[in-house]
Amino acid sequence: MTDNTTATGHLLGAADIRRIAADAGVSPTKKFGQNFVIDPGTVRRIVREAGVTNTDHVMEVGPGLGSLTLAILETGASMTAVEIDPPLAKRLPSTVAEFMPEAADRLKVVNRDALTVTPDNVPDFNNDESFTLVANLPYNVATPILLTLLERFDNLGSFLVMVQKEVADRLAAKPGSKIYGTPSVKLAWYGTAERVGTIGRNVFWPAPNVDSALVKFTRYAANDDANPAVGEAAPDRERVFQLIDAAFGQRRKTLHAALKHLVPAAAFEAAGIDPTRRGETLTITEFAALASAMTAHGEAA
Template sequence: MTEPASASPTPTQAAGRLLGAADIRRIAADAGISPTKKFGQNFVIDPGTVRRIVREAGVQPTDHVLEVGPGLGSLTLAILETGARMTAVEIDPPVAERLPRTVAEFMPDAADRLRVVNADALTLTPQSLPDFNGDDRFVLVANLPYNVATPIVLTLLERFANLDTFLVMVQKEVADRLAAQPGTKIYGTPSVKLAWYGTAQTVGAIGRNVFWPAPNVDSALVLFRRHPAGAAPADRAGVSRETVFRLVDAAFSQRRKTLHAALKKIVPPEAYDRAVIDATRRGETLSIDEFVQLAAALEGARA
């Protein structure tokens, strides 16, 4: 059951209201904004859905939240409603320009807790986005464009060591791949690379009718938590991310081949013995820990 847009906030929340379908269409019309496939824009029109996303993310009033692709502000307002401060990164200039006005109209008391940056999320660095440099941790909460969802999360995790948690809404097939386990048909490069940084799980499905325009695919929520300091595979084995990811890319470039065949130009036979990994296995059967073991054996063999 969806929550009404006018539901009263709790004492820790900002006063105001969330966007409904009529609000979204009015704002788009006023600003001359039309959803485009170029930017993967599908705007959420259901207040209950954005509140659910924020609830699953566990956003607290003390959090600093990064939102990528805020669109017309549906999820933005739900995040601000918690009392958290946030930075929204929007690639489409007219949409980025309109967002502060929407927040000022629907949740004026929260306007000073929002910063909008007009940029491509794939170009973000700690230098270009200094808002988060002083934070021990921050949270990503976003309805990500389907066509670039995986590159965005992996890029941000690589560049921002203090990105501690994320809750993202993505295409269901993408969500399944991000959270997939070894030995399954959907387990692949994104699954292993995300596991390098932490643990991911799907935490719910989202129907098509909560979007405008409605997409041709279903959506799902993915919750990710970064490994605690010292608990990551790299910390335990002392190998580089570059070496591990090179092995992962090669193993899955020809996923039906055995490790021996797929990695013959990279991994010498003795490395498999050192790692205690059967070279006749396929890459799709290896966990992130086993890829790390193989990388450690490879670096040991080189040394």
């Protein structure tokens, strides 16, 4: 196992980032939500929290100018970086060749929108029993990217992402809290998430007007009793997500009112769920039980 705390590779500082950006004719754009990390300590911390070792295969989304990419490669891991911006995707291999030439053959770059990535068009991970995602995600699309990749890649076993603090809080929120919502419960369908640290604004160029945080996620094992997607009565994911969307679409309403066109009264009773509760109080296990009961008792008329 590689010890990230003693790594000595040359990672990118502020001067490196600005020079590379100038050489490539690149300036951060709001369109792609680009804020480049200029602090080596921060990217090493991300990789350390992710637990990346030299035996891992890593997906990075939005590598930008390569700050986090180099920290991942420093561990000895192999990786595929998915970058939407063509000039950045073209530049990244040159940056690795300059700063960490011995790692160049462990990097593959794919110029693609992460929301369009599938096991067919990015087959790099198809032979892996499990792989991990490590990324500094654009704030505006972080949640859709995570849920889309988890849906499409059954072997995406874990992730460690840096996102806007508010997004991190929602992803890791538990039932009953004010910020528990659609992202929280949908992510819980796949596994468990927790916030594992905060990141200040001064480690970015340009500095964003919000703080960031790290979210660590571990996918349920197939035989985990907490996994709502397994078992004889396991419901269809799309049915569960339909219920979640409806319940949180009218957050202040009771389940009976919010789901009256979907769920018959008998299904609430069969699932052991009080229809006067609100969606924000339900766990993913309860949403799954309700979806299973709908299958047994039919949808509401």
